Amino acid sequence: MYLYDSFDQKVVDERVAQFREQTERYLDGKIADDEFLPLRLQNGLYIQRHAPMLRIAIPYGLLSSRQLYRLADLTEQYDKGYAHFTTRQNVQFNWPALEDVPDILAGLAEVQMHAIQTSGNCIRNTTTDQFAGVVQDEIDDPRPWCELIRQWSTLHPEFAFLPRKFKIAVNASPDADRAAVRFHDIGLELVRDDSGAIGFRVFVGGGLGRTPLVGQNVRDFLPAKHLLTYLDAILRMYNLNGRRDNKFKARIKILVKALGVDAFRDRVESEWAHLKDGPGTLTQSEIERVSQHFIDPDYADLNDADALLKEQTANNPGFDRWLARNITRHKKPGYAAVTLSLKKVGYAPGDCTSGQMRAAAQLADSFSLGGLRVSHEQNLILADVRQDQLLDLWQAAKQHGFATPTIGTLSDVICCPGGDYCALANAKSIPIAEAIQAQFDDLDYLFDLGDIDLNISGCMNACGHHHIGNIGILGVDKKGEEFYQVSLGGDSGLNARVGKILGPSFKADEVPAVVDKVIQVYVDNRTPDETFIDTVDRLGIEPFKERVYAKPH
Amino acid sequence: MQNLIKDGQLQHDDWALVEEDTPVPASGPVILPLAVYRGQKSEWDASDRNIGVWLNDEQMAEDVTDSLDKLALIALRFPKFADGRGFSKARLLRERHAFAGEIRAIGDFLPDQVFYMGRCGINAFACRTDEEASIALALFAPFSVRYQGGTDSASLFEQR
Ligand code: HEM
Ligand code: SF4
Numbered sequence: 238m239y240l241y242d243s244f245d246q247k248v249v250d251e252r253v254a255q256f257r258e259q260t261e262r263y264l265d266g267k268i269a270d271d272e273f274l275p276l277r278l279q280n281g282l283y284i285q286r287h288a289p290m291l292r293i294a295i296p297y298g299l300l301s302s303r304q305l306y307r308l309a310d311l312t313e314q315y316d317k318g319y320a321h322f323t324t325r326q327n328v329q330f331n332w333p334a335l336e337d338v339p340d341i342l343a344g345l346a347e348v349q350m351h352a353i354q355t356s357g358n359c360i361r362n363t364t365t366d367q368f369a370g371v372v373q374d375e376i377d378d379p380r381p382w383c384e385l386i387r388q389w390s391t392l393h394p395e396f397a398f399l400p401r402k403f404k405i406a407v408n409a410s411p412d413a414d415r416a417a418v419r420f421h422d423i424g425l426e427l428v429r430d431d432s433g434a435i436g437f438r439v440f441v442g443g444g445l446g447r448t449p450l451v452g453q454n455v456r457d458f459l460p461a462k463h464l465l466t467y468l469d470a471i472l473r474m475y476n477l478n479g480r481r482d483n484k485f486k487a488r489i490k491i492l493v494k495a496l497g498v499d500a501f502r503d504r505v506e507s508e509w510a511h512l513k514d515g516p517g518t519l520t521q522s523e524i525e526r527v528s529q530h531f532i533d534p535d536y537a538d539l540n541d542a543d544a545l546l547k548e549q550t551a552n553n554p555g556f557d558r559w560l561a562r563n564i565t566r567h568k569k570p571g572y573a574a575v576t577l578s579l580k581k582v583g584y585a586p587g588d589c590t591s592g593q594m595r596a597a598a599q600l601a602d603s604f605s606l607g608g609l610r611v612s613h614e615q616n617l618i619l620a621d622v623r624q625d626q627l628l629d630l631w632q633a634a635k636q637h638g639f640a641t642p643t644i645g646t647l648s649d650v651i652c653c654p655g656g657d658y659c660a661l662a663n664a665k666s667i668p669i670a671e672a673i674q675a676q677f678d679d680l681d682y683l684f685d686l687g688d689i690d691l692n693i694s695g696c697m698n699a700c701g702h703h704h705i706g707n708i709g710i711l712g713v714d715k716k717g718e719e720f721y722q723v724s725l726g727g728d729s730g731l732n733a734r735v736g737k738i739l740g741p742s743f744k745a746d747e748v749p750a751v752v753d754k755v756i757q758v759y760v761d762n763r764t765p766d767e768t769f770i771d772t773v774d775r776l777g778i779e780p781f782k783e784r785v786y787a788k789p790h
Numbered sequence: 791m792q793n794l795i796k797d798g799q800l801q802h803d804d805w806a807l808v809e810e811d812t813p814v815p816a817s818g819p820v821i822l823p824l825a826v827y828r829g830q831k832s833e834w835d836a837s838d839r840n841i842g843v844w845l846n847d848e849q850m851a852e853d854v855t856d857s858l859d860k861l862a863l864i865a866l867r868f869p870k871f872a873d874g875r876g877f878s879k880a881r882l883l884r885e886r887h888a889f890a891g892e893i894r895a896i897g898d899f900l901p902d903q904v905f906y907m908g909r910c911g912i913n914a915f916a917c918r919t920d921e922e923a924s925i926a927l928a929l930f931a932p933f934s935v936r937y938q939g940g941t942d943s944a945s946l947f948e949q950r
Contacts, residue, residue, distance in 0.1 A: 244935045244946055255932040259902065267925075272900055275872060358872065388937045388946070394909035395881055395940075398874025465938075476878045477850065511886055516939045516948060523947040 238299045238608060239384045239530040241349045248391065249346040252353055256280050257339035264336065279359055279397065281327075281352030282338055290658075291330040291338060292355040293345060294362040297369070297383035297407075298326040298611045302598035305609060307348040309594035315341050320594070322579060322587040324613045324651055324702060325404070326364045327355055331658060353391055358399045360390035360472070365407045366415040367612035370531060371620045373568045376427040377435055379409040381528040382464065385519065389465045396472045400479035401487035403472070404444075412731075417613065419443045419452045419733035420705060422489045423471060428458060435461045441471060441501070442493030445699035449735045450490045453498040455505060461524070466517040470509035474501075534606050534621065539571025542624035549628045558680060559631050559642040573624050575605075577617040577639035578649070582674040584638075585667045586652040587615035596637040604630045614651055616644065647689045647756070648674050651702055655695030655712060656719070662695035664712025664719035669693055669748055676749035677756075686756060689769045690729070705729040707770045708755060709736045710748065721748050725755065725781055726773045737778050740786055754784045793923045795904070796892070796914040798930060800923060803916070805842060805863065807896065821865050821894075824849050827857075835860045844896060847873055851882040858889045866912070868897040877910045884911030884941045901926035905933070909940035 241249075256276075263273045281292040293308075312320050312330060315337045321329045333341060345351055355362055363386045370378045386405060390396075396403070406416040409427040418424025424440035437459045443452025459467050475489045493501045550557040565574040577597055580586050589597075597617050601609045604626055605619035612618055617639070622630055634640040643649050650673060653659065655666025670693055677683055692706030696713075703709035709724040720742040727736030743751055756769075758781050763772045773781070794803040806815050810823045819840035827834055827843045834841050835857070842863030843854055854864060864883060866876040876895065883889040894914035895907055904915055904926045917923035939945040 244950075247935045248933065248937070251933045251935070262925075272871065276900075276902055358874075391937055392906075392933060393938055394906035395877045396874070397906055398872055398877065398903075473878050473881075477875055481847075481873055481875075516944055520947065523950065526947075526950065 238301060239296075239380075239527065245388075246346075246349070249349070249351045249353070252280070252351060252392075253339060253342045253346050256342060260335065260339055275357055275398070277338075278357030279354055280338070280342065281355035282335070283356060288332045289335050289338070291333050291341060291352060292323070292327050293329070293350060293352045294355050295326050295328055295350075295611050296387050297363055297365045297380060298367050298613075299380070300609045300611060301348075302601040302607045302609065304348045304350055305594050305598040305601070307344060307350070309591040309598070311341055311344050312591045312594070314344075318592075319588055319590040321585070321654065322589060322611050322615050322617070324587075324615060324653075324700065325362060326367075326611050326613060327362055328611070329654075331654075356402070357397075358401050358403075359397050360393060360399075360403045360405065363387055363390070363405045363407065364416055364421075364613060366410060367610045367614075367618050368415065368565055368574055368620065369409065369610075370533075371567050371569075371572075371574050372410060373566060374412050375409045375568075376411060376429060377409060378528075378531050379407040379427055380531045381524065382425070382427070382437075382461070383407055384527050384530070385464065385524070386468070389468065389517075393472075395469075396476060399472070399476055400481045401484065401489075403475075403489065405468075414730045414733070415613075417702070417705065417729040417733070420445060420449075420702075420729060421452065423468065424452045425464075430458050430460075437461065437464060439467070439471075441505075442490040442498075443733070444488050444490045445702060445704050446488070447485055447697050448488075448490065449699070449704040450494065451733045451735070452490075453493055453501075455498065455502050462519045462521075463513060465519060466512040466515060467505075467509055469517055470505050470512055474505050474508050478504075533569075536569045536572065536621070537623070539569070539623065539625075541570050542627075545625055546627065553628065553631075555642070556628065556631055558684065559640055560627065561684070562642045562644045562646065563640070564627070567621070571624050573622050573627060575619045575622045575627070575630060575634075576612070576644045577619065577634055578641040578644060579616050579639075580643060580649050580674070581638045581641050582648070582678060583671060585654075585657075586650050586670055589617075593637055593639070597639065600630065600633055600637075600639075603633075614644075614649060616649075642680065643683055645688045645690075646683045647677050647686060647691050647708075647752075648683055650674065650691050650693060651706065652693040653695050653700035655693070655701075659695060659700075661698060662712060663697075663714040664695050664721065665745070666693045666695040666701060666710075666712060669710060669712075669721065669745060672745075672749045673752055676753060686759070687768055690727075691752075692727070702729065703727075704735045705733070706736065707773065708752060713742050715742065719745055721745065723748075723751055723755075723785075725778050726770065728770060739778060739782055751785055755781050758784050791920060793917045793920050794914065795917065795923055795926060796894075798927075800927065805840075807844065807865070807916075819862070821863060824853060831857065842892070842894075845879065847875055851879045851887065854883075855887050858883075858887055858891075861889075861891060863892040863894060863914075864889065865894040865896045865916075868895060868899040870898050871900045871903065876912075877906065880907070880910040880912045881941065901929055904929055905931065909936070909942050911941035 440452030610618035656662035694701035724736035821842035844865035
């Protein structure tokens with residue numbers, strides 16, 4: 238992973254000093270509330286229902302065990318001993334005191350972490366595939382590009398006061414999109430041209446929230462060295478022309494839609510004509526310097542351990558399920574990427590106690606070269622595990638509640654904090670997630686149902702990505718009561734699309750039964766090996782609607 | 791009043807800022823609304839007074855690029871501190887159009903913004919109050935490292 242040099246360290250240290258001084262001035266009454274707002278937001282600090290909330294960046298999802306140990310310490314020292322991993326590869330503390338935040342940031346800076354630009358109307362944490370660098374089908378490792386974007390966007394003087402927040406995601410797999418790049422303000426897909434040179438396909442204007450839109454293709458091939466100048470051109474166009482009169486129309490997706498993608502592209506290209514080959518053009522030596530941090534670790538020379546694993550599954554009931562759901566193929570023979578589930582029934586999705594953080598850090602040290610990843614599905618990943626150690630890891634993970642074998646199933650719910658924590662919520666979301674997990678607690682059944690994304694948001698801000706869940710659940714307010722709208726057919730991947738709303742919304746206690754009926758329609762109608770999303774695609778939503786809204790006879 | 795910082799120092803302000811609906815003073819340096827300047831451009835350009843123009847949030851750098859050799863000062867009015875358009879306009883004026891005169895921030899901006907503004911080419915700051923001007927003086931260089939290039943320095947990677 239990227240290791241700071243003295244320059245990078247200075248940036249985070251100076252940021253802490255800056256925020257400390259700003260906080261003091263605020264506490265002295267010398268900065269008005271609304272003027273402190275952008276300053277604290279650009280350091281990840283929201284004021285929430287219960288207390289401030291601090292959002293800490295985990296740049297493109299990479300975390301070392303040392304960093305995770307530090308997070309555990311900080312949650313105990315300054316918070317209630319747990320934290321929440323989010324859908325954007327960040328981690329949140331829910332109860333810090335404002336006065337303590339500079340000290341928390343200082344504690345983070347010591348382990349090369351920060352909360353810079355994790356909220357506010359600026360360029361946010363860049364996200365990517367949680368399996369970057371270890372999957373087989375990658376065009377190239379996306380992480381060096383994410384780090385280059387991180388450095389470029391950090392304290393960018395021109396783009397700190399945009400019309401609205403701005404999120405960039407990078408995908409490098411031609412066969413899958415685990416970073417949902419078509420639902421970001423800018424989505425970048427690594428591609429090669431005919432000569433084999435690396436570049437990017439550029440999508441602009443995707444996003445969820447009130448107006449869910451799929452990003453549009455603005456450029457088929459951007460040679461890699463032009464990445465930053467092209468981003469500058471898009472951002473400048475947006476900064477100058479994005480709407481500032483209505484915050485619900487301020488995202489770049491609205492600008493792309495208003496101009497039309499062709500006019501938008503023309504304007505970006507004409508801005509870029511001035512910047513192209515200018516001083517922001519990446520040098521080969523910089524690309525190499527950053528890439529050096531992501532070269533493969535010293536993998537052992539191994540063969541796949543199929544025979545061993547087969548023997549182990551025979552003797553260890555439950556191990557086969559875990560292998561089937563929580564393991565991802567690794568590019569190196571004899572290795573595997575393992576997902577540690579943070580979706581244990583009865584716990585809020587993505588929540589992690591300080592004890593679990595230490596346990597996960599220790600597992601990373603013992604089994605995965607000291608590194609972890611955070612996924613947008615709110616789980617932790619050990620990316621470099623030897624197959625001959627999977628059984629040991631499984632047994633250790635079980636002890637800490639990480640071995641729930643439901644990755645990618647209905648029970649691997651993606652869920653925002655909702656009404657329990659968030660001041661903007663229309664409805665609670667965590668209890669809905671729990672009720673659904675409780676309804677579908679039969680592992681054999683979950684297994685048989687296979688891959689299903691279920692996403693829950695407590696309001697239309699869509700933090701839980703409900704639009705792009707195969708099943709999406711959205712909290713709505715009906716005359717002061719909490720209701721839930723259900724949609725079907727959303728997809729965050731290469732077939733990016735927004736789900737269709739089933740019909741009138743439901744009360745909280747009806748939701749598990751509604752999901753159950755939806756699942757029954759799938760089970761009754763699926764062809765062999767057909768996934769849920771494919772059945773929804775083939776049938777349309779009518780049969781689901783009929784079953785869900787059928788009057789009892 | 792001592793609310794003007796120019797080139798890193800508190801300075802006396804010689805310029806009169808003319809609002810859209812107020813008469814232009816008979817003598818001395820003036821910062822005119824764009825429409826007033828445009829309305830009689832040839833006369834202002836021919837006069838031996840120091841002439842500046844201010845741009846509101848909707849007016850763009852391109853609206854003055856045909857006059858850059860005549861103008862000694864361009865002021866960018868921030869309608870609200872959260873409105874970041876002025877940052878891009880300043881960079882365009884400096885980097886694309888090579889404007890060498892004074893670029894001055896006016897209106898609603900925060901002392902905490904002067905570092906970024908300076909990096910975008912703004913070199914004068916008419917702060918909202920004298921107190922804020924003295925606070926701003928201490929906030930010009932919170933960072934010694936600059937990842938991206940600006941009008942003040944090249945990007946870090948060009949220097950590494
Ligand atoms: C608890 C405090 C939170 C508040 C007040 C909050 C607020 C918001 C708001 C207002 C938006 C909509 C912005 C827009 O449409 O431009 C938004 C979007 C979003 N939030 Fe949150 N959020 C919170 C927590 C979270 C958490 C915990 C996560 C991750 C689990 C999250 C992930 C997201 C994502 C991914 C979006 C983007 C949706 C899009 O692309 O438009 N947020 N949030
Ligand atoms: S979706 Fe709504 S309720 Fe959920 S965290 Fe976001 S703003 Fe809060």
